[in-house]
Amino acid sequence: MEIKCKNIRIGYQKILIQDINFQFTSGNIYVITGKNGEGKTCFVRTLAGLTPVLGGEILHDIPLQKIGFLNHFKPSMPNITVEEYLSYGIHSANQNWIQKLNIDKWLQKSIHHLSDGEFKKVALCRQLLKNPQLLILDEPTNFLDRENKRELGLLLQEIKNDCVVIVVSHDEHFYNSLSTEYVLEVKDCNLV
Amino acid sequence: MTKITIYGLVLLILLLILNVSLGAITIEWVEVLKGNMDYDWQKWLVIHDRLPRSFLAFLCGANLALCGAMMQSIFNNPLAGPTTLGINSGASLGVAVSIFLGSYIPFMHPQISILFFSFVGALLFLFILLYFHKVFKSVTTLLIIGLLLGYVSFSFIEIFIKFAQSKNIQNFAFWGMGSFNNTNWLMVSVLVTVSMVGYVFAFKKANLFNLLLLGKDELQLMGYNIQKNRLYIFLIVGVLVATVTAFAGPLAFVGVAVPNAIKMISKQSNHQFIFKQSIIWGGILCLFADFLTRGVLWDIILPINAILSLLSLPIIFIFLFQNKYHGN
Numbered sequence: 001m002e003i004k005c006k007n008i009r010i011g012y013q014k015i016l017i018q019d020i021n022f023q024f025t026s027g028n029i030y031v032i033t034g035k036n037g038e039g040k041t042c043f044v045r046t047l048a049g050l051t052p053v054l055g056g057e058i059l060h061d062i063p064l065q066k067i068g069f070l071n072h073f074k075p076s077m078p079n080i081t082v083e084e085y086l087s088y089g090i091h092s093a094n095q096n097w098i099q100k101l102n103i104d105k106w107l108q109k110s111i112h113h114l115s116d117g118e119f120k121k122v123a124l125c126r127q128l129l130k131n132p133q134l135l136i137l138d139e140p141t142n143f144l145d146r147e148n149k150r151e152l153g154l155l156l157q158e159i160k161n162d163c164v165v166i167v168v169s170h171d172e173h174f175y176n177s178l179s180t181e182y183v184l185e186v187k188d189c190n191l192v
Numbered sequence: 193m194t195k196i197t198i199y200g201l202v203l204l205i206l207l208l209i210l211n212v213s214l215g216a217i218t219i220e221w222v223e224v225l226k227g228n229m230d231y232d233w234q235k236w237l238v239i240h241d242r243l244p245r246s247f248l249a250f251l252c253g254a255n256l257a258l259c260g261a262m263m264q265s266i267f268n269n270p271l272a273g274p275t276t277l278g279i280n281s282g283a284s285l286g287v288a289v290s291i292f293l294g295s296y297i298p299f300m301h302p303q304i305s306i307l308f309f310s311f312v313g314a315l316l317f318l319f320i321l322l323y324f325h326k327v328f329k330s331v332t333t334l335l336i337i338g339l340l341l342g343y344v345s346f347s348f349i350e351i352f353i354k355f356a357q358s359k360n361i362q363n364f365a366f367w368g369m370g371s372f373n374n375t376n377w378l379m380v381s382v383l384v385t386v387s388m389v390g391y392v393f394a395f396k397k398a399n400l401f402n403l404l405l406l407g408k409d410e411l412q413l414m415g416y417n418i419q420k421n422r423l424y425i426f427l428i429v430g431v432l433v434a435t436v437t438a439f440a441g442p443l444a445f446v447g448v449a450v451p452n453a454i455k456m457i458s459k460q461s462n463h464q465f466i467f468k469q470s471i472i473w474g475g476i477l478c479l480f481a482d483f484l485t486r487g488v489l490w491d492i493i494l495p496i497n498a499i500l501s502l503l504s505l506p507i508i509f510i511f512l513f514q515n516k517y518h519g520n
Contacts, residue, residue: 071407075407
């Protein structure tokens with residue numbers, strides 16, 4: 001799987017990053033870092049198709065339903081159970097992820113009764129249940145303890161051959177532990 | 193079939209029998225079921241008055257509850273309801289124009305004329321809202337516009353009332369109280385047709401409503417175009433509410449109370465389940481309210497909106513106190 005970015009410009013009302021020419025491929029973990037407000041989240045949202053691109057082309061043949069996107073924030077939700085959260089819209093899911101992430105004991109728990117770290121794991125599980133070909137994680141280590149961060153790192157190493165993995169992170173210790181050669185910094189409206 | 197569905201269907205059949213057999217004149221329910229009534233006027237009463245009235249009451253309650261369930265999900269607000277978009281206000285303005293300005297359609301019975309103006313008024317407000325939805329693309333803005341349209345309608349009605357004859361003011365007030373009187377099978381067939389379109393749409397979109405619970409991003413990633421789907425939802429809700437309001441007047445609270453009660457009691461969030469139960473129990477609530485208003489238990493005829501409000505408000509209060517208890 002690969003994603004080609006050709007001369008793309010991204011932003012909201014104003015351009016945040018321009019002239020991005022890059023290719024993401026499966027088999028690697030890509031880390032995107034940079035200062036606050038530089039456009040990291042905007043960039044990955046554009047890659048996922050959640051925000052329209054302002055110029056240029058993003059070329060890939062990954063269907064929307066095969067894109068996993070883990071937000072850095074917890075969206076406001078009504079009182080639903082973890083089981084309902086994991087099942088809505090997802091059919092024939094690989095249930096192994098639920099056991100692997102140790103969240104089978106939470107299935108009947110309400111989303112509102114999970115801590116932020118627990119919800120992070122559940123949200124990640126939902127994205128993995130889609131069998132994604134592109135997995136984007138925006139600040140995935142927020143609210144996670146050291147043990148869970150370590151497990152997340154191992155999980156990403158496990159799945160990187162089956163999908164394109166892109167991680168937005170300020171956590172230098174975490175992304176160094178991923179041993180990836182692709183650490184991209186957003187700086188001065190460019191991706192370096 | 194779940195327990196709640198079974199209880200609902202049993203209660204529905206019971207209420208239907210009660211509504212058909214009891215009233216100013218009692219007809220034995222056994223005779224009704226056998227179709228073996230002694231007098232022609234009894235048969236007329238059952239077939240041309242009580243049965244269509246009961247069907248209308250059920251369908252009105254069912255449609256309003258379904259619309260309420262859809263609106264609560266779209267606006268992510270448990271106090272949203274079928275009147276949130278202000279469609280009722282359009283219907284009220286249409287009726288006010290008809291009654292106060294004497295705008296009756298030539299050669300048409302005044303009752304039918306009022307029905308027509310109510311429907312046209314509701315649809316006019318609906319199309320104004322859909323236009324603004326296309327322009328602004330925000331549900332919050334739509335909520336504000338619905339509210340503003342309501343105030344516009346109210347203002348015009350106040351002006352009409354200032355210069356109106358007392359007879360017309362009385363007629364308008366009676367319309368505002370809601371009523372299932374003067375129902376016929378033509379009205380029921382129109383409502384059945386419109387309702388079926390609404391129900392098919394709602395159940396086909398149940399998955400979309402489930403995904404709405406998880407946030408806009410998740411909905412978009414599953415391939416749904418939220419703007420386009422919102423437009424269709426508002427159109428279907430608008431037509432259902434316009435039809436109910438035209439036939440029965442502006443009915444209060446059913447659309448807010450019933451879906452909340454279903455969610456509170458069942459603790460379910462799956463919209464396939466919520467839509468089904470909203471239809472059944474919304475219909476039951478209106479049928480029960482109609483039973484109470486028809487002078488069966490006491491010698492006076494009561495306004496349907498008053499009874500619906502008294503039945504629905506406790507549900508809303510329980511919901512609010514339950515949310516406070518759970519810290520929501």
